[in-house]
Amino acid sequence: MADTPQQVTLTIEGVTVSVPRGTMILEAAKRAGVLIPHYCYHPGLPVAGVCRMCLVQLEGQPKLQIACATAVAEGQVVNVFAPQAVEARKGVLEFLLINHPLDCPICDQAGECELQDYVFREGRAATRYTPTYAKRFNPVEDFGPDVLYVANRCILCTRCVRFMEHAADQPILNVSERGDRAYIGVHPDRQLDHPWSGNVVDLCPVGSLLSKDFLHKARAWELDKTASVCTGCSQGCNIALETRQGAVVRLRPRVNPDVNRYFMCDHGRLAYRWMNRGDRIEAPLVRRDGGLAATDWDEALRQAVETIAGVGGEVLVLASPAASTEALFLARRVAGERFRGAFRVARVPGDAPLVGVPNLALREERAPNVRGAATLGYTEEFDRAVAGVGRAAVVLVLDETLHDLPVAALAQAPAVIYLGTALPEAARGARIVLPITNVAEEDGTFVNRDGRVQCFMQARGGPGMARPAWWVLGELLAGLGRGPAPGSAAEAFAMLAAEVETFGGLSYTVLGARGARLGQRAPAGATA
Amino acid sequence: MGYPHKPHARETVLLSQYFGDPDARSYAGWVKRGGYQALRQALAMKPAEVIDVVKEAGLRGRGGAGFPAGMKWSFMPKEKSRPHYLCCNADESEPGTFKDREIMRWTPHALIEGCAVALHAIQAEVAYIYIRGEFTEAIRVMQGALDEAYKEGVLGANAMGTGRRLDVWIHRGAGAYICGEETALMNSIEGKRGNPRIRPPFPAQVGVFGMPTTVNNVETITTVPHILNRGAAWYKGLSLSNPKSAGTKLFSICGHVARPGNYEVTMGFPLRELLYDVAGLRPGRTLKAVQPGGSSVPLITREEAETCLLDYEGCVAVGTQLGSGGMIVYDDSADMVYQIMRLARFYAHESCAQCTQCREGTGWTVRILERILSGKGEMQDLDLLLDLGEQMTGKTICVLSDSCAAPVVSGIKKFRNEFEAYITGARKPALALA
Numbered sequence: 001m002a003d004t005p006q007q008v009t010l011t012i013e014g015v016t017v018s019v020p021r022g023t024m025i026l027e028a029a030k031r032a033g034v035l036i037p038h039y040c041y042h043p044g045l046p047v048a049g050v051c052r053m054c055l056v057q058l059e060g061q062p063k064l065q066i067a068c069a070t071a072v073a074e075g076q077v078v079n080v081f082a083p084q085a086v087e088a089r090k091g092v093l094e095f096l097l098i099n100h101p102l103d104c105p106i107c108d109q110a111g112e113c114e115l116q117d118y119v120f121r122e123g124r125a126a127t128r129y130t131p132t133y134a135k136r137f138n139p140v141e142d143f144g145p146d147v148l149y150v151a152n153r154c155i156l157c158t159r160c161v162r163f164m165e166h167a168a169d170q171p172i173l174n175v176s177e178r179g180d181r182a183y184i185g186v187h188p189d190r191q192l193d194h195p196w197s198g199n200v201v202d203l204c205p206v207g208s209l210l211s212k213d214f215l216h217k218a219r220a221w222e223l224d225k226t227a228s229v230c231t232g233c234s235q236g237c238n239i240a241l242e243t244r245q246g247a248v249v250r251l252r253p254r255v256n257p258d259v260n261r262y263f264m265c266d267h268g269r270l271a272y273r274w275m276n277r278g279d280r281i282e283a284p285l286v287r288r289d290g291g292l293a294a295t296d297w298d299e300a301l302r303q304a305v306e307t308i309a310g311v312g313g314e315v316l317v318l319a320s321p322a323a324s325t326e327a328l329f330l331a332r333r334v335a336g337e338r339f340r341g342a343f344r345v346a347r348v349p350g351d352a353p354l355v356g357v358p359n360l361a362l363r364e365e366r367a368p369n370v371r372g373a374a375t376l377g378y379t380e381e382f383d384r385a386v387a388g389v390g391r392a393a394v395v396l397v398l399d400e401t402l403h404d405l406p407v408a409a410l411a412q413a414p415a416v417i418y419l420g421t422a423l424p425e426a427a428r429g430a431r432i433v434l435p436i437t438n439v440a441e442e443d444g445t446f447v448n449r450d451g452r453v454q455c456f457m458q459a460r461g462g463p464g465m466a467r468p469a470w471w472v473l474g475e476l477l478a479g480l481g482r483g484p485a486p487g488s489a490a491e492a493f494a495m496l497a498a499e500v501e502t503f504g505g506l507s508y509t510v511l512g513a514r515g516a517r518l519g520q521r522a523p524a525g526a527t528a
Numbered sequence: 529m530g531y532p533h534k535p536h537a538r539e540t541v542l543l544s545q546y547f548g549d550p551d552a553r554s555y556a557g558w559v560k561r562g563g564y565q566a567l568r569q570a571l572a573m574k575p576a577e578v579i580d581v582v583k584e585a586g587l588r589g590r591g592g593a594g595f596p597a598g599m600k601w602s603f604m605p606k607e608k609s610r611p612h613y614l615c616c617n618a619d620e621s622e623p624g625t626f627k628d629r630e631i632m633r634w635t636p637h638a639l640i641e642g643c644a645v646a647l648h649a650i651q652a653e654v655a656y657i658y659i660r661g662e663f664t665e666a667i668r669v670m671q672g673a674l675d676e677a678y679k680e681g682v683l684g685a686n687a688m689g690t691g692r693r694l695d696v697w698i699h700r701g702a703g704a705y706i707c708g709e710e711t712a713l714m715n716s717i718e719g720k721r722g723n724p725r726i727r728p729p730f731p732a733q734v735g736v737f738g739m740p741t742t743v744n745n746v747e748t749i750t751t752v753p754h755i756l757n758r759g760a761a762w763y764k765g766l767s768l769s770n771p772k773s774a775g776t777k778l779f780s781i782c783g784h785v786a787r788p789g790n791y792e793v794t795m796g797f798p799l800r801e802l803l804y805d806v807a808g809l810r811p812g813r814t815l816k817a818v819q820p821g822g823s824s825v826p827l828i829t830r831e832e833a834e835t836c837l838l839d840y841e842g843c844v845a846v847g848t849q850l851g852s853g854g855m856i857v858y859d860d861s862a863d864m865v866y867q868i869m870r871l872a873r874f875y876a877h878e879s880c881a882q883c884t885q886c887r888e889g890t891g892w893t894v895r896i897l898e899r900i901l902s903g904k905g906e907m908q909d910l911d912l913l914l915d916l917g918e919q920m921t922g923k924t925i926c927v928l929s930d931s932c933a934a935p936v937v938s939g940i941k942k943f944r945n946e947f948e949a950y951i952t953g954a955r956k957p958a959l960a961l962a
Contacts, residue, residue, distance in 0.1 A: 049726035050882040052923055063922050069726050091919035095888035128912055133895050156881060175721070175881055178704075180891035182881035 010076040025078055026054055026067035036080055037089055037118045039096075039205050040157040041068035044262040044357075046166050051157050053092050053118070057082035064088055086122060093123040099136040099180060100206075101152050109207030111220030115155065138183050144192030146212050146266060147201060151183045154208040160184060160200035167263070167356035168194045184208075195352040195362055198266040202252055211250075213270060218244045226459035227254060227513055229446050231322055231439055232268030233363040234370050236448025238514070239264055241272075241440055246460040248275045248440055256514050259452065263354055265362040274438075281423050281435035282464025292423075292433060297465065297475075304432045305479035307415050308334065313393030316385055316413075317341040319378055320399035321367035324444030325453065326492035327419075327436075327469035328369070328376045329500070331398050333483070334476045338393070343373045343400070344382035363449060372447035375502055375518065389413040399436065399469060402426040419469055436469040437462035443489035444470065445511065447518060453506055454515030531630060533787045536806045540766060542776045543750050544792040547634045553669060555676040558637035564682060566753030570645040571690050576606075578649040582752060584760035586767075586774030591617055591708075591745030592821065592852045594840045597752075603732035604650045604740050612652035613741040615717065616643055616749055618659040618666070619701050619708035623823035623874060625854030627778035627790050628746035632659070632666035635750070636673030640696060642749035644687065645756065647694050650742050655696045657746075658713050661703050670698055705878035709926045710743035712880065723880045724926035745852075747778055769796025773839030777853050779820075781807040784859035799836040803857065813859040817943070821851020823871050824931030826938035827864075847938065864943040865950055866958055868935050869897035875932035886929035889920040893936055900950050903957030910940050910947055 006021045015032035027043070029036045039051035047069050054067040059077035064085055067078070079085065096115060104110040138151035158175060161184065165171035172192065176185030186192065192200065201211045228241040230251065237260035242250040251272050253264035284300030285292040308315060315335035319328055321343045332339050346366040353361035374380075386405065389395050390412035397418045402409065407425045410416050418430035421438050441462040447453050462468075470492040474485035486492035490508040497503040502518045510516055531547035546552035552561055570578050583598030604612060616639065620628040632639060643655045659667050674696055677683045687694035699717050701707050707716045711725035714736040735741020755763045755775075764774045773795040779802065782788045786808035793802060799820060809815060815830040820838065825848045828836065832846040843850040858867060876890035893916055896909050917933035924930070940947060949955035 047726070048882075049925060050884075052883050052885060055923060066726075088919065088923055091923075092884045095884045095892070095919070098888055098892055129892065133892075155884070156887065158882075178881050179876050179879040180881070180887050182887060 008072045008074050008076075010072050010074070010078065012078040013080050019072055021072070023072050024068055025056060025065075025070050025072055025076075028072050029067060029078065029080065034080055036067045037122060038068055039114060039155060040159065042159050042162075042203060042262070044167065045159060045162045045203070048158050048162060051092065051155070053089055055085055055088045055092075056080050057085045089118075089122050090124060093119050094128065096155050097123070097127065098129040098133070099152075100155065101135060103153075107153065107207040108210050108215060109153075109204075109220070113207060114205035136180055141186070142191075143186050143209070144197055146198055146270070147192045148210045148212055148215070149184060149186070150208050150210060153206050154184055155206055156182055156184070157205055158184075159203040159205070160209055163200055163203055164192075164194070164197070167199070167354055168196055169355045170194050173200075195267065196263060196265050196354045198269050199253070199263045202262075214250050217249050223249070224459065226440075226457050228439065228456040228459065229368060229448075229454045230264055230268040230271075231368040231446075232265070232271045232366065234365040234367060234449040235260065235361060235363050236368060236446060236450075236452060236454055236515075237264040237268055237360075238454065239268070241456075241459045243440070243459050248272045248459070254513075258514060259448065259454075260360055261357050263357065263360065265352065265354070267352075267362050275440045277422065279422050280463040280466065281420065281433060282466060284435060284465065285423075285430075285433035287431050292428065292430070297467070300432055300434060301472075301475050301479055304417050304434065304476055307417060307431060308394055308396075308476070309480055311393040311414070312338075314338050314340050314391065315394045315396060316389060316392035317378070317396045317398055318382070318385060318400045318402075319343045319373060319397075320401070321345045321365075321370045321373045321378075322439070323369060323373075323399040323469060324439075324442070324456075324489070325369060325372040325376070325447055326444050326486075326489050326496065327398060327473060328373055328378065329496040330470055330473035330477060330486075330492060331396060332376055333495075334473055334480065335396065336480075336482060339377070340385070340392070341373070341376070341378035342382045342385035343370075343378045343380060345370050345380065359450070365449070368448070369446040371449055371451060371518075372445070372453075375447060375451075376500065386410070397427065397430070419472060421466070434472050435462075435464065435466035436472060437466050441466070442468035442470070444468070445489075445493060448515075451518040452515045453503070453511055453518060455508060455511050455513075531634075531789055533789050536791065538797075538801065538806055539792050540776050540794045541792050542754055542766075543631060543635070543638070543747060543778060544790055547630050547790065549634065552635055553637075553673065555637060555673070555680050555682075558635070558641075562757065563637050564641055564688070566756035567641045567644045567682070568688055569756055570648050571688055571692065573648075575649050575651050578645065578756070581760050582649070582755060585755045585763040586760075586771060587748065587751055587755060587763070588773065588840065589745055590747035590751070590777065590852065592622065592824075592849075594850060597744060597748050600732070600744070601646070601649050601742055603730070604652075604742055605732075608651045611654070611737075611739045612650055613736045613739055614643060614646050614650060614652045614655040615710070615713060615736060615741060615743040616646075616655060616657040616746060617708060617710060617713060617743055618657050618663075618746045619713060620660050620663070620746070620852075621701075621705040621708040622852045622854050623871070624780060624782055624819065624856040625822050625852045626780045626782075627853060629660075629663050629666050630790050631746050631750050631778075632663070632670050636670045637677065638750045638753065639670070639746055640673055640677050640682065642752045643696050644682065644694050645752050646742070646744060646749055647696075648692075650740075652742075653693050653695060655694075656699045656717050656736070657696060658699045658701060658707070658717060660708075661701045667698060667700060674698065704880075705874070706880045706926070706928060709928070712926070713743060714741060721880075723882050724928075726925055747853075751775060767795040767839070769837050769839045770841060772841060773850075777838065777850070779838070779853045779855050781855045781857065783855075783857035784810055784813060784862065785857050786810050793838065795839040796842065797838045799838050800834040802838065802855075803833065807857070809857075809859055813861065815857070816860050816862055817858040817864065819848070819851075819856040819935065820853075821849045822854035823856060823874065824927070824934055825849040825851045826934045827858075827868075827942060828938075829942050863958070864939055864946045865897065865901055868939040869894065869901060871935045872897055872932055875928060879928055879932075883924035883929060885920045886924050886932070889916050889929060890932045892916060893920075893932060897936070900947060901958040903950060903953065905947075905951040907948070907951055909951070910944065913937070913940055
């Protein structure tokens with residue numbers, strides 16, 4: 001074995017590519033811009049080589065070979081669309097369909113189904129499974145808290161079996177029976193309740209494994225997908241936030257080889273309902289006649305600036321570790337010399353790892369930006385800070401929901417400016433309430449536990465007059481005469497990168513879709 | 529020999545010489561018959577020298593594929609850095625084949641001796657004899673012989689007094705046809721579901737328990753001591769035909785013959801003589817079709833069978849394969865459509881369900897054949913069956929799918945009139961398809 005991977009050059013559908021020795025043809029083809037149809041192959045799982053869908057023709061070889069398990073060779077010529085290869089894949093598709101129900105109209109997978117896609121691309125227009133042979137029938141099975149198994153649609157690709165065996169290290173699924181009676185079996189005394197088991201639904205190329213949570217909620221083509229970052233813990237799994245007409249209906253993992261590869265845990269996957277909550281603050285509120293009254297942004301911001309500028313002494317920022325790095329930074333800037341920041345984070349003892357993937361777990365700290373808050377000088381002395389609010393001149397609450405706090409927890413504070421999405425009892429005494437957007441409604445960044453800064457994108461508009469916290473705080477900053485207000489989250493981040501050494505060299509361009517580590521200043525002139 | 533029938537003069541009995549002779553089963557009886565001399569001789573040789581003799585003899589795998597045995601052994605790593613294993617394939621699950629069973633029933637020490645020689649040749653210490661679970665008698669006899677072999681010091685920590693450790697274990701199969709496929713067999717030994725593995729890696733690199741492994745058929749292994757005793761040139765010279773097919777071959781002849789049984793003849797023996805003269809057809813019957821190598825090889829017609837020389841190349845020349853030597857004979861009373869459906873049904877039942885073409889294609893093939901037999905078939909079904917056969921051939925991990933297609937495709941090509949008779953109504957539907 002050589003220490004350095006040697007490059008191998010081959011030609012795939014006329015495109016010449018160089019890939020490391022040992023690469024499988026299917027992966028090499030991706031580099032050549034050719035998608036070789038496949039079902040059982042998944043880059044995050046051991047190769048099975050069973051669906052036989054990725055058969056390709058190699059020049060000089062009489063038999064077709066499977067691209068998922070055939071390594072590249074120097075000078076190899078791969079013909080993905082050779083007539084005999086296309087014919088063989090057409091045969092596989094026909095075989096897969098003879099026992100597959102034609103229930104696409106009521107199948108959740110329709111529109112994102114690899115069986116549909118490849119049949120459309122390479123399959124027969126009509127069946128030869130005539131006249132009326134019965135299709136294999138097995139009843140729908142309840143596999144676990146969020147997974148249904150629709151056996152009739154199963155194509156036995158075994159991705160789910162391999163995920164549970166190799167990634168989750170909990171081999172409770174298998175292929176039961178033989179021949180065309182085969183189905184996916186679940187251990188009779190167990191259910192699919194592993195903290196990462198929801199991934200089998202994503203892995204399933206057809207509508208055989210379904211999420212109960214998402215069942216019949218939307219058609220795939222109605223969904224808008226936005227790149228985001230999971231807020232469930234400090235791991236920072238990359239996700240796609242899927243919305244239907246502005247409502248978040250599903251979270252799915254987004255590939256990031258450095259963080260979560262292809263996976264996300266069930267806790268994160270199901271932690272989206274709060275994003276859709278209906279009791280949002282929709283207008284800025286100011287204190288009037290002993291109560292809070294709606295006003296416009298100009299008035300609310302003017303009062304907030306006056307409040308902060310009008311008194312000396314500490315500005316205590318009670319921040320949420322789920323607030324964006326940009327907002328945490330700007331809140332600190334607004335407080336200036338008088339800044340003191342505190343946060344708290346829910347901790348659930350014990351990581352829940354996905355053992356097959358290094359450094360991937362549902363983490364104890366159940367917030368996405370603990371590292372960002374700590375890096376920017378916020379301390380985890382929340383209780384002490386709350387107890388001492390009377391000593392601060394102004395208390396600025398940033399997205400901290402104040403849950404579990406007594407209604408009068410902040411009553412001793414001379415002035416409370418509350419930036420939040422909803423108005424809890426403990427915030428009703430605030431002088432000024434500024435409605436902000438949530439993670440689905442703004443751009444921003446989180447810093448995960450390993451110091452990786454990652455962007456999340458806006459998926460939909462905020463309710464009413466709510467604005468991103470970076471905007472609100474930027475306006476306050478300008479109102480206080482301490483700098484220009486950033487015009488975007490990216491600009492806010494640029495200000496942060498310019499001022500805080502550990503963020504040096506980073507920008508939204510550098511971060512891209514997969515993020516970058518703190519403290520790794522890119523060389524001047526480097527591009528993403 | 530054609531146990532329970534008397535040996536035929538045209539046979540060349542090497543492996544089957546003691547079939548039916550209970551005295552040959554014991555250690556003492558086996559030693560009296562020259563047993564364990566070859567092992568003593570082998571242990572005095574270097575492993576590579578043993579391999580060279582087997583290569584020189586031209587011994588090819590008797591399990592079906594006919595791969596040169598010496599070459600297979602030579603694929604094992606020369607420098608031993610990890611444990612090596614030998615798996616003796618005694619699953620004998622191919623319908624029509626029952627030769628290994630008789631070797632184990634009558635000459636268990638012959639197999640043990642062969643295993644020990646092979647262990648030495650591939651620098652392994654442990655052999656697993658994977659015996660079809662239904663072979664209860666063979667298992668009992670083998671276990672008894674193994675116990676004796678350990679007691680007599682043939683096996684164990686000081687095998688044959690050489691200070692070398694040689695162990696042989698019996699592993700009982702649980703009834704799946706596919707576990708006769710060498711990689712499925714290894715999975716089964718490991719306690720996993722008996723699914724064939726994708727290759728590469730090949731067993732000689734990554735075999736049972738992830739270690740370098742050689743898998744040989746019972747008949748192959750049992751032949752090796754004979755080669756060592758009498759020399760490669762002698763063995764090679766037994767062949768009547770060509771140098772690529774050496775030695776003798778056991779044929780398990782079943783079906784429409786007067787004297788079904790195991791017959792051992794030299795390679796290149798004319799099929800017509802084996803059938804007509806040795807096993808014999810039933811009185812008043814004429815030959816219709818033959819599968820010379822077990823249920824998975826293509827059918828040949830009487831005309832093809834009468835010109836066929838029984839060796840690897842001779843079978844290929846008439847469009848079939850020597851296979852395992854499980855010869856299934858059909859005379860003019862056979863309903864080929866029904867027989868082919870039964871074969872396909874077997875493969876549909878035994879498909880491991882991994883590869884799409886096999887899992888779905890075998891079942892579909894059966895349904896079409898059943899429909900033809902029920903009188904509801906259409907002419908286009910025949911072309912569809914041929915096309916399915918094409919899709920099921922050469923595209924899967926193992927050859928179970930090909931094995932289902934082979935008799936169907938060859939059957940339609942060679943006995944199309946019988947299929948058409950059901951479709952046109954010239955032949956009455958088969959009522960019970962049991």
